[in-house]
Amino acid sequence: MTKDVFEKVMQDFEGDPADLIPVLQRAQKTEGYVSTDAVGRIARWLKVSEHEIYGVATFYSQFRFHPPGNHHIKACLGTACHVQGGEQMLFVLQRRLGISPGETSSDKEYDLERVACLGCCALAPVVTIDETTYGQMSVLKLQRLLDEREND
Numbered sequence: 794m795t796k797d798v799f800e801k802v803m804q805d806f807e808g809d810p811a812d813l814i815p816v817l818q819r820a821q822k823t824e825g826y827v828s829t830d831a832v833g834r835i836a837r838w839l840k841v842s843e844h845e846i847y848g849v850a851t852f853y854s855q856f857r858f859h860p861p862g863n864h865h866i867k868a869c870l871g872t873a874c875h876v877q878g879g880e881q882m883l884f885v886l887q888r889r890l891g892i893s894p895g896e897t898s899s900d901k902e903y904d905l906e907r908v909a910c911l912g913c914c915a916l917a918p919v920v921t922i923d924e925t926t927y928g929q930m931s932v933l934k935l936q937r938l939l940d941e942r943e944n945d
């Protein structure tokens with residue numbers, strides 16, 4: 794985040810530490826994630842420690858600390874998905890992409906998010922890739938889906 798971009802992001806705030814959450818939201822909206830540089834600038838501006846910022850930000854799942862990938866994958870681990878094998882879907886995704894939730898693959902193709910419910914529990918277990926919902930997933934179906942995408 795350049796100084797100019799940072800100043801533009803902060804223009805509606807007055808440097809009150811109580812604004813930390815909306816400031817982080819604005820920073821993420823601007824860059825797509827909360828960068829290390831943004832955390833440093835916000836810390837100096839609000840006069841709070843970077844440690845404190847990470848402590849607050851990691852409490853909320855909405856904040857991400859890695860640049861987003863070209864495609865966004867969500868693995869649902871809400872109750873319905875969990876009991877239908879959601880953990881296995883997440884495991885497959887983590888292994889195939891080589892990342893954990895909140896991270897982006899090294900080729901920048903995918904980022905992975907673990908979510909609490911996607912609102913279509915009857916389709917559990919559910920995985921989404923961008924705007925497409927894949928329901929009643931199995932390890933095999935997910936492997937095939939990732940294979941197909943890899944070969945496109």
Ligand code: FES
Pocket residue numbers: 869870871872873874875909910911912913914915917919
């Ligand atoms: S718990 Fe997964 S869609 Fe609701």
